[in-house]
Amino acid sequence: MILDKIQKENDIKNLSKEEIEDLRYEIREFLIQTISKTGGHLASNLGVVELTMALHLSFDLPKDKIIWDVGHQSYTHKILTGRKDSFDTLRTHGGLSGFPKRKESACDAFDTGHSSTSISAGLGLAEARDILGEDYHVVSVIGDGSMTGGLAFEALNNASHLKSNFIIVLNDNEMSISENVGGLNHYLSNFRTADAYRGLKDDVVQSLNKIPGGPKMVRQIRKAKNSVKQMFVPGMLFEQMGVIYLGPVDGYNIADMCRVFRDAKRVDGPVLVHVLTRKGMGYEPAERHPARFHGTDPFDVMTGLPEHKREKSHYTDVFSTVMKKMGEREPKLVAITAAMETGTGLKRFRLAYPKRFFDVGIAEGHAVTFAAGLAQAGLKPLFAVYSSFLQRAYDEILHDVCIQNLPVVFAIDRAGIVGSDGETHQGIYDISYLSSIPNMTVMAPKNKWELSDMLKYAIAYDGPIAVRYPKGEAYDGLREYRAAICYGQSELLHAGSKIALFALGSMVKTAEQVAKQLASHGYDPTIINARFAMPFDQDALRHLADTHDLVVTMEENIRSGGMGEHISDFVQREKLQIQVLPIAIEDGYVEHGKIAQLLDELGLSAEKITKRILEEL
Ligand SMILES: Cc1ncc(C[n+]2csc(CCOP(=O)(O)OP(=O)(O)O)c2C)c(N)n1
Ligand SMILES: CC(=O)[C@@H](O)[C@H](O)COP(=O)(O)O
Numbered sequence: 001m002i003l004d005k006i007q008k009e010n011d012i013k014n015l016s017k018e019e020i021e022d023l024r025y026e027i028r029e030f031l032i033q034t035i036s037k038t039g040g041h042l043a044s045n046l047g048v049v050e051l052t053m054a055l056h057l058s059f060d061l062p063k064d065k066i067i068w069d070v071g072h073q074s075y076t077h078k079i080l081t082g083r084k085d086s087f088d089t090l091r092t093h094g095g096l097s098g099f100p101k102r103k104e105s106a107c108d109a110f111d112t113g114h115s116s117t118s119i120s121a122g123l124g125l126a127e128a129r130d131i132l133g134e135d136y137h138v139v140s141v142i143g144d145g146s147m148t149g150g151l152a153f154e155a156l157n158n159a160s161h162l163k164s165n166f167i168i169v170l171n172d173n174e175m176s177i178s179e180n181v182g183g184l185n186h187y188l189s190n191f192r193t194a195d196a197y198r199g200l201k202d203d204v205v206q207s208l209n210k211i212p213g214g215p216k217m218v219r220q221i222r223k224a225k226n227s228v229k230q231m232f233v234p235g236m237l238f239e240q241m242g243v244i245y246l247g248p249v250d251g252y253n254i255a256d257m258c259r260v261f262r263d264a265k266r267v268d269g270p271v272l273v274h275v276l277t278r279k280g281m282g283y284e285p286a287e288r289h290p291a292r293f294h295g296t297d298p299f300d301v302m303t304g305l306p307e308h309k310r311e312k313s314h315y316t317d318v319f320s321t322v323m324k325k326m327g328e329r330e331p332k333l334v335a336i337t338a339a340m341e342t343g344t345g346l347k348r349f350r351l352a353y354p355k356r357f358f359d360v361g362i363a364e365g366h367a368v369t370f371a372a373g374l375a376q377a378g379l380k381p382l383f384a385v386y387s388s389f390l391q392r393a394y395d396e397i398l399h400d401v402c403i404q405n406l407p408v409v410f411a412i413d414r415a416g417i418v419g420s421d422g423e424t425h426q427g428i429y430d431i432s433y434l435s436s437i438p439n440m441t442v443m444a445p446k447n448k449w450e451l452s453d454m455l456k457y458a459i460a461y462d463g464p465i466a467v468r469y470p471k472g473e474a475y476d477g478l479r480e481y482r483a484a485i486c487y488g489q490s491e492l493l494h495a496g497s498k499i500a501l502f503a504l505g506s507m508v509k510t511a512e513q514v515a516k517q518l519a520s521h522g523y524d525p526t527i528i529n530a531r532f533a534m535p536f537d538q539d540a541l542r543h544l545a546d547t548h549d550l551v552v553t554m555e556e557n558i559r560s561g562g563m564g565e566h567i568s569d570f571v572q573r574e575k576l577q578i579q580v581l582p583i584a585i586e587d588g589y590v591e592h593g594k595i596a597q598l599l600d601e602l603g604l605s606a607e608k609i610t611k612r613i614l615e616e617l
């Protein structure tokens with residue numbers, strides 16, 4: 001195996017031409033075999049094997065800095081920097097991260113996970129290098145999807161002004177997770193078709209020359225030729241912004257890419273190298289279904305089919321079904337995604353109501369203000385978004401939606417621990433960052449039927465409102481508890497004594513288990529489904545203070561700014577005679593691992609919560 005010769009960074013430079021040719025196949029095979037067992041981001045990684053090899057052949061790591069935008073495509077980089085043998089631990093607890101991590105390797109120049117940050121970060125490194133009088137190259141590798149994020153444009157604007165030596169590699173595979181959308185995508189696709197355009201024009205000229213009056217028209221066309229050509233000179237947009245454009249270059253021709261990188265190093269100022277790649281390259285099922293293999297669970301290599309069939313529906317599936325129904329019932333309902341159509345479950349809505357569906361690209365901030373505009377003009381916008389990506393839009397939620405009290409619905413998927421994507425993707429901050437914004441309402445369902453009821457309630461509600469629900473299987477217990485949703489009111493599930501479990505969303509199921517465990521110690525706790533994190537049910541708490549000794553608040557969110565902290569504050573301010581035990585995630589970041597394992601480690605499993613309660617008593 002040539003791969004065995006790669007034990008550390010720069011080892012690739014010792015390989016012969018023939019070995020380099022073979023290495024690309026070995027890496028691809030290794031990626032397919034490994035990810036088929038561990039799961040992970042396959043399609044993007046298969047697309048950039050040769051690009052990564054060319055970068056490693058052209059630059060000197062760790063002295064030179066490569067910043068991977070999002071970082072989901074950094075697996076070959078990890079292999080070429082001596083981490084191949086850890087791949088069986090990919091995205092597991094204590095194992096290799098699915099994203100670049102500075103603490104994992106000196107060759108990981110900057111931690112990523114969310115998109116469109118690489119040009120800003122790279123520019124920062126380049127400026128620091130110049131101010132400190134150091135000498136190294138900085139390369140930011142950004143995909144065409146991530147290029148649709150506003151931050152990337154802000155950085156380009158700044159780069160052209162600063163004029164620091166800095167290389168941007170635009171990895172253009174014409175895909176975000178799903179098809180890339182928008183004007184930039186059209187602009188880039190012109191470069192791909194520029195040759196075809198020229199050929200077509202010659203054909204047109206030949207045909208025109210054969211018809212009466214044709215030669216005159218040909219002369220006019222020739223006159224216009226230069227200005228028409230301008231439109232098709234690749235990279236004009238970047239060049240006019242002051243960023244030198246090189247390309248497009250074939251992302252599967254290593255020698256060509258190395259040549260262009262050599263040129264790019266010599267350019268004075270910012271330079272953009274446009275590389276054309278294909279998502280899923282070299283594995284037929286992934287080439288055919290790049291969105292499905294963007295992030296995949298373990299699968300069978302021969303067929304490409306998932307190893308485990310879904311037995312129960314996920315919260316995302318429930319959301320998808322409700323949206324399809326509500327679209328029919330509510331003609332003013334419009335749905336927005338920021339490049340997450342598949343992940344959020346909006347595909348069915350798009351197919352049924354294409355005119356009421358908007359994929360705005362990776363642009364969460366824009367999505368929120370766009371929703372505010374739609375709401376202000378009389379529509380009912382719903383933004384379906386992952387909890388961690390909505391962090392991008394804090395000011396837009398406050399400034400554009402909540403100050404004007406506009407009826408925008410936030411359907412927040414992946415709220416809580418998400419597992420294998422790790423610290424950048426854990427959805428454990430949304431209750432805190434949303435609850436502090438006046439006019440915002442925050443709800444979380446206990447099971448799949450309540451998600452459906454809450455979404456319907458939210459769509460009918462006249463103000464900003466969020467429904468947060470976790471990744472994975474939807475809970476199908478407690479079906480018999482389906483009291484109508486009333487604003488700011490909780491739901492009593494079991495009336496007991498002494499201890500009250502005041503649980504939100506996913507923690508209601510855990511509360512049931514805690515109650516069972518406490519029963520074996522002779523307690524009969526009351527169980528309350530909080531339903532609303534903000535405003536929480538103050539009357540219920542006043543009543544509990546009269547009848548119970550301890551209220552245990554339970555939420556899958558960080559402690560700081562969470563429901564428990566708000567309730568503790570309320571109890572203190574009202575001088576209620578009840579002890580509060582807030583169960584939440586301790587403030588900090590949570591690394592990758594299995595969801596159940598992480599919850600247990602964070603003290604949020606039924607066993608750990610029961611233990612805490614018994615200690616408290
Ligand atoms: C702020 C943010 N929003 C959404 C995502 C989810 N996401 C991860 S990769 C991706 C597509 C990126 O497309 P591109 O940069 O072209 O890379 P490719 O997958 O095509 O290699 C999206 C939408 C994210 N990581 N960060
Ligand atoms: C890299 C990235 O941000 C996404 O691909 C994310 O990993 C998707 O998560 P899900 O697999 O939960 O949809």
Ligand SMILES: [Mg+2]
Nearest residue numbers: 143144145175
């Ligand atoms: Mg792409």
